[in-house]
Amino acid sequence: MEKHSKAEPLHILFFPFFAPGHMVPMVDLAKLFSSHGVKSTILTTHASAPLSQPTIDHFNSNSTHHHHLLPIIALQLVPFPSAEAGLPPGVENVVSVTTPEMRAKMIQAISLFRQPFDQILREQLIDAVITDNFFVWSSDAAAEFGVLRLVFSGSGVFNHCVGDNLLRYDPMSALQTEDETVVIPGLPHKIEMLRTQMLDPKKRPELWKLALDMREAAEKSFGDVVNSFYDLESHYVEHYRNFIGRRAWLVGPLSLYNRDVADNSRRGNKVSIDWDECLNWLDSKQPGSVLYVCFGTLSHISNAQLREIDASGKDFIWVVRDTEGGLDWLPEGLEERRGLIIRGWAPQILILNHTAVGAFLTHCGWNSCTEGVSAGVPLIIWPLFADQFYNEKVVVEIEKVGVAIGAKEFGFSLDTRSLIMADVIEKAVERVMGEGEEAAAVRKRARELRRRRRGRWKRVDHLLLI
Incomplete structure (x- = not known):
């Protein structure tokens, strides 16, 4: 050539x-x-x-x-x-x-x-x-x-570090029962997880093999391009470079490159709501009063679980992409009283950056994490599968810019996950949107992380090209 x-x-x-x-x-x-x-x-x-x-x-x-x-x-x-x-x-x-x-x-x-x-x-x-x-x-x-x-890969540096150490040390091979916990070895923080929250090589050997193959291929490559930023994962950027020993370039949050309504309205699928309609609704709400709910593009949520979510008593924007039977679960008159339902693809970045939004109830996919953090919005974490339980650790335990809902089962299908009840959801929402000291501290840390990220993005608007 x-x-x-x-x-x-x-x-x-x-x-x-x-x-x-x-x-x-x-x-x-x-x-x-x-x-x-x-x-x-x-x-x-x-x-x-x-x-x-x-x-x-x-x-x-x-x-x-x-x-x-x-x-x-x-x-x-x-x-x-x-x-x-x-x-x-x-x-x-x-x-x-x-x-x-x-x-x-x-x-x-x-x-x-x-x-x-x-x-x-x-x-x-x-x-x-x-x-x-x-x-x-x-x-x-x-x-x-x-x-x-x-x-x-679309996930963060922490997930790379956890994945590498799980493959390197295989701590799950010694587990005997389903309810055991795992301490991920060799990390800067003590990261402890339930066995049920993790990809189990005994139950999904084909995915474990794929993970091994991905690691081998990555080691033969020149390096990693990661949709993250130093202030969010500083300990693990250093760990990745010094302990794992692979090159990594942090280029995120990539969502910040979409800087106007036109950029964000064309990002991904066609937006299923008129932005002016959404904006007018948000403008009518008090600052920090709206709960934004979205579980990503691949998540399947049962009708029974959706009914439990309507417990916060907050005004909400709720993105509904997949249900068992349309919107039969929706309580009569709920949308008219205090909610905006988006049926399909939502202009998520625009919504998160509106002053009316006070919290983000999310499945904790990495894109949603970085977009919420970049907007300075506290996160309520409800992981389902893939890297989402690991992302929860970054948000809740390491950076402390969100709270966990208490999900315990890694699973793609509805029948693998326990129902999380309304009172648990309500308490989690109150922990970030309420008047208590914990909520105020979480919101303050989220705003500070946003300030640091935005400041650095404006100062360093370049990418190191190899």
Whole structure:
């Protein structure tokens, strides 16, 4: 492969995993690179393209920075091998996955993208690739073509440290009963978790193997690009560099790169509510009086659990994306009395940054964590699966900018999780939105973390390019 002339910009290929929580921040990352003169190409499939196309089009139509014309971001589409993977037609994104069998086939389908990935590296002048950590084979593929590979996982540094130490020491192998706790060895803080809150290698050996493969591929890569910032995870940035020994560049929160209504309205799926309507509703509320509730794009919440959530007595904005039977659970007249229900994709960053929002009840996905923290909003943490129980530790125990709801079961399906009752939810909301000393302290720490992050982002509006 011939190298281009020095006058041409660097060309980086971005390849996100097929899930909104992975695609949205990687598109933000491509925008950040392109704003510094890098030519960016995002690789995805036809069904996942709508998550990226609107924000890319908006960036390209406004591609000037300090009076210089920027390289546009290209979107390159490849077919999704549904038939080869045994998936139904049209199931090309984790959002469409409805059964454990489909989830396993989605993971299997990842390996089938090696051939089109190789073809792009063969035919185009690519200087570096930034690929999702799920694409473990991309490390070897990049090496074969003499191209740097950087890893993007969508989670924070703390999660990387915990994952590496679990794989390194395997403390769960010695456990005998379901109700035992695990102290994660080798970390700067004492981090203790229930066995039921963690990915259990005995119960999910295929996911444990995938984690081992991802670690091996990351160790062969040039380094990690992380959607986080130093003030949020300072102890673990140092631990990652000094103990684990891998390079890591912190580029977050990437959500801050979306600086106006137009940017945020085009980020991810099409927003399902008119922003002016949402803004007018928020403007009618007192500062800090609104509870924002959102469990992310992949979470399934039972109707029985949804009924329990309506216990805070607070005005609320509630994002509802998946229920067992529409909105049959919704108490009659609730929305008219004190709530705004958003049925679908919400302009989350705009909502969180409104002064009326006083707390964020969240599943604790990493994107939601960084977006809430960046807005200075205290978090009420309700983890469900993936890295969410680890993220809870960062928010609640290390930075103390939120409180835990008390979730104890790691699980993708509804029947694996215990019902959390209304009185527990009400107490958690009061702990961050009430008048007590604890609530005041949590809110103060959240505002301070926001101030430090925003100040640093304004002062250091650049990215170290390799």
